[in-house]
Amino acid sequence: METIKILESSQFDGESGVLEVLKEGEVKKLGLTPAEELPLPLPFKTLNPLQTAFHLFYRGGNALISSPTSSGKSLTALLFWLKNRKGKFIYTAPTRALIWEKFKEFRQFFPSVGVRSGDVVEELEEITQEAVVCTYESLLAASRSRSRWFEEAGALVIDEVHVIRDPSRGAVIEEVVSYAINEGIPLLALSATIPGAVELAKWIEAELFIESEWRPVPLERKVVNMSKLLKRSKLPKATPEEKLVAAVEELKTEGKTLVFVPRKDLGWQALQVENALYGRSVFNETLPFEKEEKEGEGVAFHNADVPQEEREAIEREFKGGEKLHRLYATQTLAYGVNLPADSVVIFVRGRFDRLTMEYRFFPDLLTVMQMEGRAGRFGLSEKGYSFIVVSGASEKALERELQSELDKPFQTALSQGLSFRGAVACPNREKSVLSLMLLGPLIRYGSDWERALSATFSVKKNPLLLRELKEIEQELQQMGYITDGKPTHLAKLLVASFVSPYCYEEFTERLQKVTGLAQREPTTAYLYAVRPFIRRELNPKSVELFTGEAFRRESLKIAETIYRETAHEVTDNSEVLIFYAQGGFFPFKQVARPPGELSSLPLESSLLGQLLCRLNVMPFETVHRTVMMVRSGIPYKFALLGSVEGLGYMRGNALARAGKLLNYPNEIALINAIKEGRGEALEAVKEALSERYSSVKSVEKEATAVVKAVERIKFPLGNPKLLKFLASLFVGRRNALKLTKEEALEVLYRNVTGEKATQDKS
Numbered sequence: 001m002e003t004i005k006i007l008e009s010s011q012f013d014g015e016s017g018v019l020e021v022l023k024e025g026e027v028k029k030l031g032l033t034p035a036e037e038l039p040l041p042l043p044f045k046t047l048n049p050l051q052t053a054f055h056l057f058y059r060g061g062n063a064l065i066s067s068p069t070s071s072g073k074s075l076t077a078l079l080f081w082l083k084n085r086k087g088k089f090i091y092t093a094p095t096r097a098l099i100w101e102k103f104k105e106f107r108q109f110f111p112s113v114g115v116r117s118g119d120v121v122e123e124l125e126e127i128t129q130e131a132v133v134c135t136y137e138s139l140l141a142a143s144r145s146r147s148r149w150f151e152e153a154g155a156l157v158i159d160e161v162h163v164i165r166d167p168s169r170g171a172v173i174e175e176v177v178s179y180a181i182n183e184g185i186p187l188l189a190l191s192a193t194i195p196g197a198v199e200l201a202k203w204i205e206a207e208l209f210i211e212s213e214w215r216p217v218p219l220e221r222k223v224v225n226m227s228k229l230l231k232r233s234k235l236p237k238a239t240p241e242e243k244l245v246a247a248v249e250e251l252k253t254e255g256k257t258l259v260f261v262p263r264k265d266l267g268w269q270a271l272q273v274e275n276a277l278y279g280r281s282v283f284n285e286t287l288p289f290e291k292e293e294k295e296g297e298g299v300a301f302h303n304a305d306v307p308q309e310e311r312e313a314i315e316r317e318f319k320g321g322e323k324l325h326r327l328y329a330t331q332t333l334a335y336g337v338n339l340p341a342d343s344v345v346i347f348v349r350g351r352f353d354r355l356t357m358e359y360r361f362f363p364d365l366l367t368v369m370q371m372e373g374r375a376g377r378f379g380l381s382e383k384g385y386s387f388i389v390v391s392g393a394s395e396k397a398l399e400r401e402l403q404s405e406l407d408k409p410f411q412t413a414l415s416q417g418l419s420f421r422g423a424v425a426c427p428n429r430e431k432s433v434l435s436l437m438l439l440g441p442l443i444r445y446g447s448d449w450e451r452a453l454s455a456t457f458s459v460k461k462n463p464l465l466l467r468e469l470k471e472i473e474q475e476l477q478q479m480g481y482i483t484d485g486k487p488t489h490l491a492k493l494l495v496a497s498f499v500s501p502y503c504y505e506e507f508t509e510r511l512q513k514v515t516g517l518a519q520r521e522p523t524t525a526y527l528y529a530v531r532p533f534i535r536r537e538l539n540p541k542s543v544e545l546f547t548g549e550a551f552r553r554e555s556l557k558i559a560e561t562i563y564r565e566t567a568h569e570v571t572d573n574s575e576v577l578i579f580y581a582q583g584g585f586f587p588f589k590q591v592a593r594p595p596g597e598l599s600s601l602p603l604e605s606s607l608l609g610q611l612l613c614r615l616n617v618m619p620f621e622t623v624h625r626t627v628m629m630v631r632s633g634i635p636y637k638f639a640l641l642g643s644v645e646g647l648g649y650m651r652g653n654a655l656a657r658a659g660k661l662l663n664y665p666n667e668i669a670l671i672n673a674i675k676e677g678r679g680e681a682l683e684a685v686k687e688a689l690s691e692r693y694s695s696v697k698s699v700e701k702e703a704t705a706v707v708k709a710v711e712r713i714k715f716p717l718g719n720p721k722l723l724k725f726l727a728s729l730f731v732g733r734r735n736a737l738k739l740t741k742e743e744a745l746e747v748l749y750r751n752v753t754g755e756k757a758t759q760d761k762s
Contacts (some may be wrong), residue, residue, distance in 0.1 A: 001201060004057050006212040007584050010049035014379060019049040030056065034341035040109055042079060048072045049214050055079050061207035062187040064161075066197040068215045069373025070071075070340055073190045074102065076338035077157040078109060081131075084186040087154020092139045092176070094163050095313060097337055102133045102159075114149065116142070120606045121725045124733060131432040135177045136163075136172045137498065143179050145496060152183050154315075161189040161200075164457075165366075171433060172411025175440055178455040181205060182373065182445075193369055196410025202595045203410075203457045217376025217651075223399055225252075225735045226347075226391040227377075241269035248326075250343055251387050255342030256318060259328045260371050261363055262347055265545065267301045269329045269383065272519055274299045274326070283317060283324055284594035285310055288545045298324040302333050305542045307599035310592070315339055331363050334370035343385040344375040350393025365405045393405045414465070432500035434472045439487055439495045442473075447485050476501060477535050497611040503532040513566040521561065522636035524578050526626045528562055531574045533611060534604050534630070536597040538576040546591050547584065554579050583653030587691050592647055606722065613726050620752035624718070633718075635660075638667040640717035646709040651693065654706060657688035667717065682707065716745055723748065 003023040012032070019030040033052045035042040049054060050067055054076040060083060067073055081089040089107070093099055096117045106113050116138035127149040134142070142150040164173040180187045181204065189204055191197065201209040230243055233250045244266060246257055254694060270290050274280045283300035284293045286307055300314045317324040319339060333339065346368055350361050360367070368388065376384025390398045414437075441449040452465065459465050476482045477661040481491040481501045494504055510529040517526035543551050555575035562570050580598050585591045609627040612618060619625070625639040632642025633649045638656035643648060647655070659664035659670040661684045673681035685706055689699045723744040728736035729749045736744065 001206055002057060002208050003198075004053055004208070006049055006053055006209045006210065006214045007103070008213040009214075010214040012046075012048045012216060015045045016560060017046070017049065019052045021053060026758060039082070042075075050210070050212050051075050051079065053210055053212075054208075057210070058083060058208050060186070061113055062189075062204050063208040063210070064189045064191065064197065064201040064204060064206045065212070066191045066194055066200075066211045067210070067212035068219075069192050069370065070338070070378065071212060071214065071216055073159070074105065076187060077159070077190070078106075080157060080186070080188040081155045084155035087451040088129075088149055088152045089155045089157075090139065090153050091131070091133045091157045091159065092136055093133075093159040093356045094136060094169065095337065096135060097315065098159070099133050102552075105526075106131055106133065107186045111112060112727045118605050120610055121721050124721065124725050124728060126733060131416045132250075136169060136176065138170065140172050140176055140440070141496065141498070143176060144718050145445055146444065153180075155188070156180050156185050157188045157190065159190045160192070162191045162194045162370075164412045165194075165416075167413045171437060174412055174414060174456045174458060175437065177204060177457075178441075178452060178725075179444070181455045193366075193406065194375055195406050195408040195729055199410040201359060203460070214397075215376065216378040217382075219372060219375055219384045219386055221372065221386045222390065223227070223388045223390060223395040225395055226389050236607055239269070239273075241266055241273050242277070244270050244347065245273045246390055247347075251343075251345060251389075252643065253343040253345065253385065253387070255325070255381065256325050256377070257316045257345060258333070258339070258341040258371075259326065259345045260334070260347065260363075260751055261328055261330060261544060264303050264305060264542075266328055267303060267330060268545065270328055271299060271301045271605050276391075280326075280724070283314055283661060286546070286595050287590045290590050297326075299326045299328070300324055301328040303330040304332050305545065305596040307593045307595055309599065321384055328747060331367050331371070334374070339374060341374050341384075342377060343387065343388065345369055345387045346371050348388055348390045348398065350390055350398060352393070359393050359401055361393070363399065365402055366524060368402070369405070410457075412457050412461075414456070414597075415461040428502055431472060431475075434469055435476060435500045436495060436498070438469045438472050439481075440474075442482070442487050451467070455674055474629045479505070493611065495616045497533070497607045498535060499533050499611060506532040508617075510566065510568075513568070517565040520543070522625075523581050523629060524558060524561055524635065525565075526622065527577050527581055527629060528566075528570075528574045530608060530612070530626060530630070531572055531577060533608050534577065535577045536601070536604060538597055539574040540573055540576055541659065543576050543584075546595055547579075547588055550587070551579055551584065554582070554584060570686060577630070580633045581639075583633065583635065583649075585633075586650060586653040586657070589694075598633065601633075602631050606725070609722065609726050610729065613729055613748065616752055617754060618752075620748045622754070623752055624748075627722075628719075631722075637665065638670070641667045643717050644709060644713055645718040646708070646712070651702070651706050651709065654685060654692070654702070656708070657691070658684035661687060668715075671710055671713055674707060675713075716742060722746070733755075 010020045011017040017032050021028050032046040033055050034046055035044055051070050065073055072382050077091055090104055103115055108565045110131040112129045114132040115131040116122055116134035118135045120139055122446050132149055157194050164170045229250050231246050246279055268288050275291050276283045279294050279296040280299040281296055282296045283298050302314055318327050348361050349365040350359050353360050372386040375386045439451040445452045453459055514525035514529050558571040558575040558578050567695045580594055585594055605627050608630055612623045625636050628639040628642045629636055634642045634652045635656050638659050641655055662671045686699050686703050693699045718741055720741045724736045724739055725746040727739055727747040731749055
């Protein structure tokens, strides 16, 4: 393996510069590669130092680049493709936002680009393009199912490969990398600064390892003590959030500023302080408080609770707009979102561990380094500024630990041992993860699965893990999911939807127990039954933050109902899913749309629909309504309103409440009543809307919008793309594309009958 270190002294001003590298103990100074030497329509005169180094030293095979954020790693992906053009160019990254960003970027270099962003409905369109951008999970699904576009891979680029350390997604990257290693697919791994990068390079069998100290925009780091900072501000007694905002003010940052906070609740409270005490306008629409309309400069909060649509709007405004200059964020923004700033403020809490005689910091210091990587906007700022505000430890203690962080060994999520936070729907989460880790290679390689898994870093690091996997294999054989050394048809169906056999067993037990409840409370019954198929954790604290006592009361009622019917304690956060689909957020005016993970449920609903249709354990009417409850958050009897354009969660639930007031059996009766202009229907809509809006004017305005949306409705109800995708499971992709909505529904009602109430595991 050839190792190249790019020195910090390298220079680049956008048009010219110099590359300084350390190679085999010798410092070399090299000129930058002119862009005209490459067969790519590049918008600049020269490659930067990192890109030049890759162009000069990469000769073939696998490679790893470990470099600070925003140092131009993405273009090296194209340079990698130029040397490996025998098959499809596949680029994978952790987030949909990053995928769509690269989709736009790569369209300059390819006639067209295929996309797999996590929504299985996209699979209606066959990938024939030379280039594909996809999420990790989409790539894993394609590799397990031997999709043609993966089988034709000639160059695979894994961006943000350091996410392999993440407990929830690390196993996905490990499995994909092991397939590439086993099958000789040229692999380029792109990583931010990461501990033990040499060990990572050796694992992926890299021919070239480039480690860069150079940054396009120089970083100036200042570590300051929180107590000292507050003394300077001469702040009287104040709440934690007031102290936090005062500390940011005291730093006197300029330009676009990212402020990383350690807790979501503190971030929301700081946002409220910015709005109420400092007169700044709040960009967020979904909030745990009622904001005051202000004319001051903009401020926002980016975190996992913010609905996806709002997060994307905030990112666009911070990146290219003029209204938003200060953005609070949690550590989720440190990974997978290209959002540079002029200054970054990071609040860090330290604690001295008397057992290890070491300081522990939150967030961990590798995450702090990722956060620092957002400082500096190339071409817009001459220098990036990082302000690390520490409490619970001295400045020197933090600086010392930062220096030693990169000396730690490389680890993946699996090699560190399986650990999970929060509630889960499966009785044994560890077995669920291991069963999918086993079944994926078993489906792809058959009896040779053991050799394939031996290529994973975690098995190489911990050979005992292979013994655990063999025990899982024996257990799955006893359960009927593996016969004669091969996964059964049912096992393959489950793996295609990222569902383990253990989750399926839980689902079948629940489905049997809620039969009676389904007649009285179908929303609660069916969502509790399918909860094991939904991968999201669905944090109750996030919901409680926005709805308070209302959610606490309703969650208790839901738990009591489920226990009375099934004798099961609710331990998997099913109450969050049910509250959402009951329209629980509707009365809260400050909530513009369902927050957090709930805003990403449309993607989950597509996978859920695929699996339920293939299992055929429910009639399609039930499947359709259950999927639409998850997709749109509208109760079972009125769930198909979720397919109507222009309604959304709030207006859809206003109609559902109106239908319930009138005791209508379903949405069809309600739609017909409104279309016929029945006074009782319109009054019921207004009465429902008055639960959310206090003024008559607002109620009238919303009622008019709702009626107009209803008047445009054409029967039958259903999302055309989703229905065609589900129909393709039975008639094939090409035939499904030609179907009308009516024909797709006919296919589904004919094939999804619920006749396999007890699934044959063969």
